[in-house]
Amino acid sequence: xxxxxxxxxxxxxxxxxxxxxxxxxxxxxxxxxxxxxxxxxxxxxxxxxxxxxxxxxxxxxxxxxxxxxxxxxxxxxxxxxxxxxxxxxxxxxxxxxxxxxxxxxxxxxxxxxxxxxxxxxxxxxxxxxxxxxxxxxxxxxxxxxxxxxxxxxxxxxxxxxxxxxxxxxxxxxxxxxxxxxxxxxxxxxxxxxxxxxxxxxxxxxxxxxxxxxxxxxxxxxxxxxxxxxxxxxxxxxxxxxxxxxxxxxxxxxxxxxxxxxxxxxxxxxxxxxxxxxxxxxxxxxxxxxxxxxxxxxxxxxxxxxxxxxxxxxxxxxxxxxxxxxxxxxxxxxxxxxxxxxxxxxx
Amino acid sequence: xxxxxxxxxxxxxxxxxxxxxxxxxxxxxxxxxxxxxxxxxxxxxxxxxxxxxxxxxxxxxxxxxxxxxxxxxxxxxxxxxxxxxxxxxxxxxxxxxxxxxxxxxxxxxxxxxxxxxxxxxxxxxxxxxxxxxxxxxxxxxxxxxxxxxxxxxxxxxxxxxxxxxxxxxxxxxxxxxxxxxxxxxxxxxxxxxxxxxxxxxxxxxxxxxxxxxxxxxxxxxxxxxxxxxxxxxxxxxxxxxxxxxxxxxxxxxxxxxxxxxxxxxxxxxxxxxxxxxxxxxxxxxxxxxxxxxxxxxxxxxxxxxxxxxxxxxxxxxxxxxxxxxxxxxxxxxxxxxxxxxxxxxx
DNA sequence: TTGTACGCGTTATCAA
DNA sequence: TTGATAACGCGTACAA
Numbered sequence: 001x002x003x004x005x006x007x008x009x010x011x012x013x014x015x016x017x018x019x020x021x022x023x024x025x026x027x028x029x030x031x032x033x034x035x036x037x038x039x040x041x042x043x044x045x046x047x048x049x050x051x052x053x054x055x056x057x058x059x060x061x062x063x064x065x066x067x068x069x070x071x072x073x074x075x076x077x078x079x080x081x082x083x084x085x086x087x088x089x090x091x092x093x094x095x096x097x098x099x100x101x102x103x104x105x106x107x108x109x110x111x112x113x114x115x116x117x118x119x120x121x122x123x124x125x126x127x128x129x130x131x132x133x134x135x136x137x138x139x140x141x142x143x144x145x146x147x148x149x150x151x152x153x154x155x156x157x158x159x160x161x162x163x164x165x166x167x168x169x170x171x172x173x174x175x176x177x178x179x180x181x182x183x184x185x186x187x188x189x190x191x192x193x194x195x196x197x198x199x200x201x202x203x204x205x206x207x208x209x210x211x212x213x214x215x216x217x218x219x220x221x222x223x224x225x226x227x228x229x230x231x232x233x234x235x236x237x238x239x240x241x242x243x244x245x246x247x248x249x250x251x252x253x254x255x256x257x258x259x260x261x262x263x264x265x266x267x268x269x270x271x272x273x274x275x276x277x278x279x280x281x282x283x284x285x286x287x288x289x290x291x292x293x294x295x296x297x298x299x300x301x302x303x304x305x306x307x308x309x310x311x312x313x314x315x316x317x318x319x320x321x322x323x324x325x326x327x328x329x330x331x332x333x334x335x336x337x338x339x340x341x342x343x344x345x346x
Numbered sequence: 347x348x349x350x351x352x353x354x355x356x357x358x359x360x361x362x363x364x365x366x367x368x369x370x371x372x373x374x375x376x377x378x379x380x381x382x383x384x385x386x387x388x389x390x391x392x393x394x395x396x397x398x399x400x401x402x403x404x405x406x407x408x409x410x411x412x413x414x415x416x417x418x419x420x421x422x423x424x425x426x427x428x429x430x431x432x433x434x435x436x437x438x439x440x441x442x443x444x445x446x447x448x449x450x451x452x453x454x455x456x457x458x459x460x461x462x463x464x465x466x467x468x469x470x471x472x473x474x475x476x477x478x479x480x481x482x483x484x485x486x487x488x489x490x491x492x493x494x495x496x497x498x499x500x501x502x503x504x505x506x507x508x509x510x511x512x513x514x515x516x517x518x519x520x521x522x523x524x525x526x527x528x529x530x531x532x533x534x535x536x537x538x539x540x541x542x543x544x545x546x547x548x549x550x551x552x553x554x555x556x557x558x559x560x561x562x563x564x565x566x567x568x569x570x571x572x573x574x575x576x577x578x579x580x581x582x583x584x585x586x587x588x589x590x591x592x593x594x595x596x597x598x599x600x601x602x603x604x605x606x607x608x609x610x611x612x613x614x615x616x617x618x619x620x621x622x623x624x625x626x627x628x629x630x631x632x633x634x635x636x637x638x639x640x641x642x643x644x645x646x647x648x649x650x651x652x653x654x655x656x657x658x659x660x661x662x663x664x665x666x667x668x669x670x671x672x673x674x675x676x677x678x679x680x681x682x683x684x685x686x687x688x689x690x691x692x
Numbered sequence: 693t694t695g696t697a698c699g700c701g702t703t704a705t706c707a708a
Numbered sequence: 709t710t711g712a713t714a715a716c717g718c719g720t721a722c723a724a
């Protein structure tokens with residue numbers, strides 16, 4: 001005897017479908033006796049309303065989707081991500097929503113979008129957002145972009161990536177560093193930083209601005225940029241590659257803390273002293289950053305705040321108020337212990 | 347012109363609903379010309395099949411639900427959780443699934459269950475699992491329990507909590523500690539450890555076994571157990587309370603690393619040396635544990651493996667194979683730097 | 693309290 | 709081979 005449906009209950013209880021529906025959703029409109037009776041029958045027959053059918057009728061799911069640029073495991077390995085979700089989660093709690101993690105489906109973000117039964121999407125750092133936006137529009141659900149270049153008419157939440165990046169680079173330059181290796185988060189652009197967009201692009205812009213103040217650029221002799229998988233392992237691998245080369249930088253500027261941590265680990269393994277031999281700056285200020293020894297100098301961004309703000313915006317859009325605002329939250333350089341003057345300056 | 351539906355497209359393209367459906371789901375059954383035509387019209391009218399309606403028809407959602415015992419933000423604050431999700435995520439990737447985080451809805455786990463449109467549930471450390479199980483059964487979707495006492499007929503994944511806890515306590519006792527403060531994860535039981543079930547119960551059993559070997563028990567003079575919110579802040583608060591008392595323990599045995607980290611932070615703030623003045627053991631072995639200074643001695647559990655195994659089991663159940671196996675993964679004491687002999691023994 | 697229309701796409705079954 | 713017809717899944721909303 002598989003799933004009983006509303007009709008089975010109605011029949012057995014000697015009432016109408018409507019009555020059964022009321023018993024579950026608006027018991028006040030039925031006599032107490034009928035409600036008890038219906039609920040008893042439902043209990044007995046193991047019935048509970050089908051959420052899909054309900055969504056079909058109400059046109060609502062009680063779920064928001066977080067559209068991910070990468071598979072779930074990759075996202076989870078970066079402690080920045082849970083923090084971000086924490087912010088979204090606060091809104092879920094107050095609004096009674098579930099959160100669906102929507103990773104690319106067989107490698108396709110598009111397929112993921114059209115399949116997800118949600119009331120709205122939060123998109124995180126979408127790369128190819130021309131096409132993706134189109135698909136999102138076709139879905140006719142509201143969405144808010146996060147960490148993407150602002151789009152006219154669509155609410156977005158960003159942080160001041162350029163400003164934060166600039167401060168980080170300025171700090172290194174001010175300390176006297178001139179041989180700096182930038183570890184960029186891997187994109188599809190294979191290091192062609194002129195083509196970078198979104199977060200990546202903004203940060204590179206910040207670096208460039210700072211370099212310019214010192215008459216340098218990313219193409220200068222001892223300034224380098226390479227792309228790095230945004231994981232601890234990515235940082236380890238990149239460091240090893242860097243250290244194998246003839247010329248060593250005096251500072252490494254990582255675009256995420258998790259990369260920076262990989263670098264630190266690999267550096268320690270090589271017996272390199274930080275910051276005496278090598279200075280490092282990260283980005284994000286994940287909780288771990290302050291707990292490391294030495295504590296990581298990094299650019300703080302309000303991750304929780306970002307998630308909260310975006311989710312709040314989405315919830316309001318779902319509720320009907322449509323005011324596509326672009327938010328930009330501040331970033332700040334947090335001076336800790338992984339930066340000093342370069343070795344040869346001592 | 348709001349959402350076009352399948353009929354609108356059929357009409358405009360001069361074909362039947364069936365043809366439109368085929369164009370999206372099984373293009374091979376249509377002539378190439380019709381497919382192109384239909385897709386063009388769909389594109390033009392901004393149509394994409396409604397996922398809810400599709401689920402209604404197919405009876406499948408392509409989503410699994412992770413049922414949480416607490417709100418999303420609380421879960422995310424414990425680094426153990428993202429690791430666990432990482433394991434689930436691997437299965438999502440290979441099986442093309444989305445993952446729905448299902449927190450209690452207005453405080454009710456039951457309401458959360460009946461509202462979530464998923465193909466199956468993973469339940470994590472459910473407390474009141476008598477009633478919850480009933481609701482889950484009524485939903486007629488497969489589910490796998492994690493970190494709950496094994497239930498006959500329902501697949502479950504656990505780790506050897508008792509064994510790990512025992513090893514931790516034995517280690518402290520072997521080092522000479524006799525004044526030990528256990529920091530339990532908060533339950534509804536207010537410290538009545540005899541009533542503990544699930545993970546909590548198993549760990550306490552482990553502690554008791556070890557204590558017994560030394561002729562001690564949790565009720566012994568210098569052995570104490572208090573409940574602690576499972577967050578860093580919980581650890582901080584508990585430590586402060588403990589240190590305010592007249593008698594100080596020589597060791598603290600925390601039931602999670604995140605609590606242990608809170609304790610360490612608070613201890614450092616008081617100028618207490620670890621492990622010279624106070625030994626600490628955690629539980630979980632989150633990535634952070636090895637990065638701390640001093641590195642945290644803790645009981646490792648295979649979090650990723652746990653998530654992966656549970657999700658895999660669920661996927662198989664959804665696919666139809668029904669073999670309710672109970673898995674128990676191993677735990678191991680990882681000796682690092684936060685335990686030494688007690689101060690007065692020196 | 694009830695009857696009934698409705699929401700939307702999928703999938704046998706069947707016709708051309 | 710290509711495509712159409714019609715039944716189906718399930719609960720909700722509105723008028724009666």
